[in-house]
Amino acid sequence: MSDVKNFSIKLKVWRQNGAKDKGRFETYPLSDVSPNASFLEMMDLLNEQLIGEGKEPIAFDHDCREGICGACSLFINGRAHGPDGEITTCQLHMRHYKEGETITIEPWRTKGFPMIKDLMTDRYAYDQIQHAGGYVSISTGGVPDANAIPIIKADADEAMDAASCIGCGACAATCKNGSAMLFVAAKVSQLALLPQGKIEASRRAKAMVAKMDYLGFGNCSNTGACEIECPKNVSISHIARLNREFLVANVKD
Numbered sequence: 503m504s505d506v507k508n509f510s511i512k513l514k515v516w517r518q519n520g521a522k523d524k525g526r527f528e529t530y531p532l533s534d535v536s537p538n539a540s541f542l543e544m545m546d547l548l549n550e551q552l553i554g555e556g557k558e559p560i561a562f563d564h565d566c567r568e569g570i571c572g573a574c575s576l577f578i579n580g581r582a583h584g585p586d587g588e589i590t591t592c593q594l595h596m597r598h599y600k601e602g603e604t605i606t607i608e609p610w611r612t613k614g615f616p617m618i619k620d621l622m623t624d625r626y627a628y629d630q631i632q633h634a635g636g637y638v639s640i641s642t643g644g645v646p647d648a649n650a651i652p653i654i655k656a657d658a659d660e661a662m663d664a665a666s667c668i669g670c671g672a673c674a675a676t677c678k679n680g681s682a683m684l685f686v687a688a689k690v691s692q693l694a695l696l697p698q699g700k701i702e703a704s705r706r707a708k709a710m711v712a713k714m715d716y717l718g719f720g721n722c723s724n725t726g727a728c729e730i731e732c733p734k735n736v737s738i739s740h741i742a743r744l745n746r747e748f749l750v751a752n753v754k755d
């Protein structure tokens with residue numbers, strides 16, 4: 503039998519009633535937290551407590567709760583997705599925290615993701631960037647037999663690394679310039695490395711970068727913060743590929 507004990511914590515949570523509200527931190531004590539609970543289960547417990555006290559529950563985003571959808575976007579004690587590398591907020595567990603600890607929880611704060619309420623921001627901008635060019639529009643014929651199109655192993659690995667991006671927004675939220683370059687680079691790279699996506703690579707890079715700029719995301723200054731906070735460990739080297747494709751598009755024009 504496990505001898506882990508439930509414990510008490512304090513939560514300092516950002517509350518904001520929509521984009522026009524100034525917002526403020528509120529502090530809530532929470533007891534009987536299981537170390538085996540996930541961070542979002544702990545948030546559910548807090549909301550049950552608030553509802554029981556006749557207070558408004560905290561709005562926060564989530565969907566899959568298993569690291570797939572990218573919805574659970576929070577800053578926890580100043581780190582995107584919390585203290586652990588390569589996991590999303592929903593994959594974080596309360597065993598990381600101790601009795602009496604204060605945990606500060608904030609939403610993504612960047613121009614590209616407007617505030618909805620409390621810890622929820624609107625990440626639709628990433629969908630808009632994807633819609634601007636993150637697809638293959640040429641005819642690629644029928645589904646080929648497996649292994650009919652040989653792809654160099656290193657390229658396949660890099661494409662898979664890029665394709666692991668879940669669009670969570672931690673890259674732009676962490677970047678001091680609010681740049682979405684790691685996200686855009688991942689989407690451009692995953693297609694540019696494969697035969698079906700290669701043909702439109704430059705056009706795609708140009709269209710997605712133009713949309714990113716239009717939506718108010720900042721420029722990349724290569725600090726690397728995005729790569730460190732990315733829950734899927736998407737490599738910053740994809741930004742170099744994006745820059746190459748973007749340059750080729752401009753030369754072609």
Ligand code: SF4
Pocket residue numbers: 572666667668669670671672673674684685688728731732733734735736
């Ligand atoms: S690149 Fe990483 S941090 Fe950025 S949206 Fe994709 S998964 Fe999230």
Ligand code: FES
Pocket residue numbers: 563564565566567568569570571572573574590591592593
């Ligand atoms: S809720 Fe889907 S990744 Fe966390």
